[in-house]
Amino acid sequence: MINLKSPQEIKKIATAGRILAKVLKAVVKEAKIGTQLSQLNKLAYQLTKKEGAQPAFLGYQPDGASRSFGASICASVNEIVVHGFPSDYKLQSGDVLKIDFGIEYQGFFADAAVTIGIGNISKEAKHLIKTTQLALKKAVKQARPGKTLGDIGWIIQKTAEDRGLKIIKSLTGHGVGLKLHEEPTIYNFGEKGKGVELKPGMVLAIEPMLAVATEKIIQRPDESWATADGSLSAHFEHTIVITERGAKVLTKL
Numbered sequence: 001m002i003n004l005k006s007p008q009e010i011k012k013i014a015t016a017g018r019i020l021a022k023v024l025k026a027v028v029k030e031a032k033i034g035t036q037l038s039q040l041n042k043l044a045y046q047l048t049k050k051e052g053a054q055p056a057f058l059g060y061q062p063d064g065a066s067r068s069f070g071a072s073i074c075a076s077v078n079e080i081v082v083h084g085f086p087s088d089y090k091l092q093s094g095d096v097l098k099i100d101f102g103i104e105y106q107g108f109f110a111d112a113a114v115t116i117g118i119g120n121i122s123k124e125a126k127h128l129i130k131t132t133q134l135a136l137k138k139a140v141k142q143a144r145p146g147k148t149l150g151d152i153g154w155i156i157q158k159t160a161e162d163r164g165l166k167i168i169k170s171l172t173g174h175g176v177g178l179k180l181h182e183e184p185t186i187y188n189f190g191e192k193g194k195g196v197e198l199k200p201g202m203v204l205a206i207e208p209m210l211a212v213a214t215e216k217i218i219q220r221p222d223e224s225w226a227t228a229d230g231s232l233s234a235h236f237e238h239t240i241v242i243t244e245r246g247a248k249v250l251t252k253l
Contacts, residue, residue, distance in 0.1 A: 002175060002183050004201030009108065010241050013177045013203055016053065016105035017239050017250030020112055023047040024101050025253045027073065033093050033119050037075040040099070041086035045072040048103055056102035056109055056180050063181075065223055074100035074113075076224060081168055081209050081217060081233040083224040093119025096129065098235040102180055109180045111205045112251035113237035125232055128165060128212055132234035135159040135188075135208040143206065143240055143247035147198050153190025156208045160188075168209040168217055168233065171225065176239055177203040198242050203250075207237030 005013065027044050048055050055072035062069070062083075069083070076084030076098040077091075084098070091097065100113040115129050135156045142151045160167050173186030184196050188208050216228035227233050240247045 002196065002202065003178055004199060005177055005203050005241070006201070009177065010201070010203065012106055012108040013110060013239070013241070014250045016103055016108050016110040019048070019051045019053050019105055020101060020103045020110045021251050021253050023051065023103070024099065024112060024114065027099060027101070028114060028116060031091060031097055031099070031116060031118065033091055035091050036088050037086035037091070038088050040075060041071045041073050044101060048072065053103045053105040056104045056111070060180060067223070072101070074098070076100070076235070078232055079227045079230045081211070081225045081227065082171060082235060085222050085224065091118045094121055094125075095119075096121065096125050096232050096234060098233070100235065100237065108178065109176050110239045110251055111176050111180065111237060112239060113207060113235050114253070115234040115236060124212060127163070128210060128232055128234045131159060131163045131165055132208055132210045133236050135210065136206060136236040136238060139206050139208065140238060140240055140247045140249060143198060143204065143242055145198055145200055145242060145244060148193055148195045149184060149186055149198070150190035150194030151192055152206060153187045153195075154192045157189040160208070160210050166211045166213060166215045168211060169215050170217060171209050173205050173207040173237070175203065176205040200242050200244050202242040203239065204242070205237055205239050207235060209233065209235045
């Protein structure tokens with residue numbers, strides 16, 4: 001069942017989104033050569049608590065996971081697509097870092113992710129990051145009343161394939177707001193005009209995940225997901241609300 005949010009609920013989710021964006025922007029600023037992933041995690045936790053919010057990932061157990069997640073952010077480097085644990089690994093020049101972050105504020109949730117290059121990154125990495133970010137931008141433009149989830153998936157797929165990149169088809173976006181993960185499932189591929197029709201009041205986490213050379217992923221012992229061939233991956237995500245006029249981004253950095 002897809003929950004259409006009331007104006008009052010949307011205001012609360014929007015507040016959560018603003019806090020998330022503020023914290024994530026500060027964390028991204030600190031992500032540089034020599035920074036430990038664990039330092040970024042600590043900063044995210046401290047800033048979130050300072051804002052009177054809670055890190056939504058901390059202690060959360062996703063479907064299919066054998067244990068709850070033990071950190072405030074997911075920090076995924078290079079071939080790791082999502083759910084990377086923020087270890088003591090020190091960032092190096094050339095790394096592609098994905099930071100996925102969710103917060104809870106007064107019982108309402110927002111979720112977002114960004115990908116950044118550390119130091120001097122390859123042309124391949126720049127192309128990957130730029131394309132994944134563009135796919136999210138185009139998907140948000142599709143998210144308006146009368147369009148469908150298939151339209152969102154279609155534009156993400158087209159953007160990736162037109163630029164020679166692969167979609168991680170087995171990882172998806174989702175509804176969000178009253179819980180961290182809600183219906184519907186939002187695939188990063190699809191057919192125009194197919195699937196659930198978008199309506200005002202829907203709050204969605206759209207999150208294209210692309211890779212350089214493969215759509216296949218493997219789960220590692222720490223329960224992160226990585227490209228099967230070790231190729232680079234990228235991930236961008238926004239929480240949006242569908243309004244009569246189109247999509248409004250609630251997690252804009």
